[in-house]
Amino acid sequence: MKYITTINEHEYLVDILDDHRVVVNGVCYVVDFESVSGQPVFSLLVDGKSYEAYVYESDSDLEVLVNGALYTAAVVDEREHRLRSAFGSGPVQSGEFYLKAPMPGLVIDIPVEDGQKIGEGDVLLILESMKMQNELKAPRAGVVSRVRVKVGENVERRQTLLSVI
Amino acid sequence: MKYITTINEHEYLVDILDDHRVVVNGVCYVVDFESVSGQPVFSLLVDGKSYEAYVYESDSDLEVLVNGALYTAAVVDEREHRLRSAFGSGPVQSGEFYLKAPMPGLVIDIPVEDGQKIGEGDVLLILESMKMQNELKAPRAGVVSRVRVKVGENVERRQTLLSVI
């Protein structure tokens, strides 16, 4: 099974030959790969070298934390990759940015309001969690739209708080 | 719900009134009972006192390891208890004793054979596990019957090794 794996914006052609052989960009490695205790912690022996990584799954990417460094990875299989190349680079960037709560918490302040113009880096909302006040900032300039929460409200992780259009 | 619970041969009448009240032999206790991390480890608050126990389930009994001591418990509900009292004390002791492997291991020696008369405490079989040789002894006198394993055989936990009749 062949995959095109993008690590921090570099592409690797990874071919999984069988349970113990993987070819990366033409170089064949003898591997032994196991999930530890059924957790998203993985032990990998590559030609005898022992590595251990946390692999976190997010919406479309994987994050690999190994040897004290975090790598962002996107894995697509060959067929899908061909399709994407033929039809352009995947889904078009949506015009709307949804500010989601990075963690559960209490809304302390919303210094913006519907329709307000904002610049990149402006504070959109202050969320208290673990006794710290965390400022959630705008990733780009735009106009605030649909503020869905109120000051004093408890929100869940990943709950959409407001949008920027 | 009422239960008759036998601990180390003493009977306790235990009445579970609701989630937080239990009556033991007429004394009412306020309890808070939780399984920890989904494990057979339980935390119990009884009138504010904090206890923690491992509760192991075996064939018909429960073993409760609490405060550095092991208690063997049998729990029957009131209805079942009445039935048993009416029809005598439960299942009749079977004539045959089945020697079961207390752990997986390798059969090192079987110093007895089919039909041999043996006394209480005689060694029936030597099982090696974790680099120790463990002598399995006869709990009572009798005659060896149906030796089901051979020297050099690997056996599973709870596998029946032989019988004494």
Add this chain to the structure above:
Amino acid sequence: MFNKVLIANRGEIAVRILRACRELGMETVAVYSEADRQALHVRLADEAYLLGPAPSRESYLRSDKIIEIAKKSGAGAIHPGYGFLGERADFAQAVLDEGLAFIGPKPSAIAAMGDKGVARATVAAAGVPVVPGTEGEGGLSNDELLKIAPEIGFPLLVKATAGGGGKGMREVHNLQEMPLLLQSARREAESAFGDGNVYLEKLVEGARHIEIQILADEHGNVIHLGERECSLQRRHQKLLEEAPSPFIGDDEELRQRIGQVAVRAAQSVSYVNAGTIEFLVDRDKNFFFLEMNTRLQVEHPITEAVTGVDIVKEQIRIARGRTLSITQEDVQMNGWAIECRVNAEDPYNNFMPSTGRITHLILPTGPGVRVDTGVFPGFEISPYYDSLISKLIVFGQTRAEAILRMRRALEEYKIVGVRTNIPFHQKLMDSHRFMAGQFDTQFVEKRFDMETSGQARKPIPEIAAIFATLVAHENTERSTHVIQRNERDTSNWKWLGRWERLHR
């Protein structure tokens, strides 16, 4: 004389105090919020009582209820730990008023040192140098503060009068941004300590944050246990501490001089029990009083490691009216200790707090390693309390040994279920500046970066590619699997029931 202690706290510090009590043969009473029924401090205590719902205000800050529980359970003393009621003079007074012992200083000392303004004025009067600021004056209005600020000069710090742990603290670089920062500092202080008062302090640049551990008994003996280096901070929260300080090193004369000043500061408020005097030390080894923490400090274990003194046990002995078990002459710092605060926060995402259930946990162990924690596999890290999930402390004969040991301990430490700042500490251990001991309080924020610092390890993108691809590959394979497993379940649900019962 008390033999039963109520611990008015949660998390690692409640567990730490419980351990000391148990090792002294004392009975222990825990209190807990609804979020903490399964917490370790509840499970390990002899008795445990519910305070109320998860938010601190309804549980761990309910001083009335805590005192009531102490009386009901027959506890003769209350240990407040740090945070929550740790530095509340009114609480300490209420405890004493009920005839219970308070394992900490007298309310008057807490009050004097707790109001940072009063504290600075008091120690200044005792001849201890202080950092310039709005000392002596509590409760100034925003207008007043804005007027004084230019006199002190920028950059300066807005600090919570009742504060600690970096909460309610803001760095101010000019008058323009000051009103907004004052507002957010007050808001955070109000929420953390129930007191929105703030004061101003000059920001000494290139300075080190060094603190002295004090022990004082009721018989007039006051000693210090040497210093702790606490300069590695982010948003004024300590992240890593070490003892001794590499800056003081073997300058024994400086160590004793700061130590004596600390003792004098403690004496100026007739201090009793354990406390910490924080100093700023500039490049020329001038030192200034910053504040006194009138309680057990998070980082106390590193002092325990290098001095051999069990500070919590000493606290309890002092509260029982005993004299200190050691004199100043007995105190010797041997070897080197480092503490990394392991927080549930994502170093790759601006240190955002991370919550969730810990599904898997492997603690580092072995020689010279101590872990203080209140979590275990299955425990839920909630958004209600602070993000400290464990303190990893190592001890070595030398600083180099301690660093190498910390490095291997961090590597061994596995926490699954929440993101932690362990990768941050790993990068720090690899940083040449840290290894050389060349850092100040602004190092982490100004000269440290998760991407570029700690280049000791070479990148392994091919290995990351193999991990990612194999995980993605297995996920595809497993999808098929799940369906198959499910088909078996649906065809025979009794099997599942039996299986669950067997494996429970």
Add this chain to the structure above:
Amino acid sequence: MFNKVLIANRGEIAVRILRACRELGMETVAVYSEADRQALHVRLADEAYLLGPAPSRESYLRSDKIIEIAKKSGAGAIHPGYGFLGERADFAQAVLDEGLAFIGPKPSAIAAMGDKGVARATVAAAGVPVVPGTEGEGGLSNDELLKIAPEIGFPLLVKATAGGGGKGMREVHNLQEMPLLLQSARREAESAFGDGNVYLEKLVEGARHIEIQILADEHGNVIHLGERECSLQRRHQKLLEEAPSPFIGDDEELRQRIGQVAVRAAQSVSYVNAGTIEFLVDRDKNFFFLEMNTRLQVEHPITEAVTGVDIVKEQIRIARGRTLSITQEDVQMNGWAIECRVNAEDPYNNFMPSTGRITHLILPTGPGVRVDTGVFPGFEISPYYDSLISKLIVFGQTRAEAILRMRRALEEYKIVGVRTNIPFHQKLMDSHRFMAGQFDTQFVEKRFDMETSGQARKPIPEIAAIFATLVAHENTERSTHVIQRNERDTSNWKWLGRWERLHR
């Protein structure tokens, strides 16, 4: 000079050695059997290579394969740990023959001390007193041994010539039972060490088992690190060790005298690296050489705790040709350390080994506690290797503090999935005889009982009744539940698939 070390072992000791290597900046190579793919030593090492199937003979005893892996991987040295190849002169020789360093003594010293008969003759010649027995004579037949036995007198011990750890050892009380016991001892020795030879030794009653830790470098320096008390044994397997020995206590003259004899014993075979001389000490403080263990000892951490010397690091330094980092004058015993061996065995069922998967684990932590272990949640305890799953070591300023600390640590320690002997250690800590230091090598078997000893805790059958009843009650309730849950699954299996994917 080597910079990469192959560790020819598994379990806690492989992890211990890995840690030392890592802290010295050495690269590490692990070897493993098919049963140990997920073991901690494989995960923590820089490199790891498969040896073969689970049984030791096909994996950890495959000296040929281990040396081959060392050469292939570029490891310059091999550390054998204890057990397996730990005391095999032929292995040490083979390692040297391949131009690799052996982290341990010279093959000649292993051979001399490994054959217990030769060892006794050698040290006797050096003027060290030995326990009466069939010294000097290896490989006697059963007939010969039966003839000699009455001369030594009963009770006596049959011991494996190649032995250690109580394996291949039997207590004999009369001539009649001797043939059968000889047979079983030989069988066990053959299976454990590949050598069925045994010898006889007088059983000294009421004696203590006290051992001296030795360090020797290639430059003729031999020092001792004081004693360890190892009298608490069952079936000749040590269960608990402490340093110093409460029997020697502050008799510094006796300590130095035994220490010097131990040094002399080591010198008699030109010993290099770490080793241990075991003595029997009778009530009158007469001491007799028992045997020398020419390897790292299981209980080495307690000596590390009281002396501050990292024995494994010292071993590696010695193997690199360095001189000892300390002299005899530097060695001081401070405080008190106790080690409990936590075994996977059921103290309520005649200490039968217990196997299974560890589903939940909470380690004791905090001040003065060290855990050395190779297990973690999810790890499978297999029947192939010995039952030691962890060593719990505590350190205190005094013996009393150490005991109280061990008590609280044992209480905190939770291991679910296998039965352990933790309750045994708890009872031991509660025993008045242990507290008073009044025990000998026969204490556990003759005067200790899980039912009657350690009456410090009062029985709580009502509490046990509540636990049992609530568990039984919940089981009934849950059966209903499982069916309900299952119904949901069957009606919508896609839901389960998605859920599993989300929570993976």
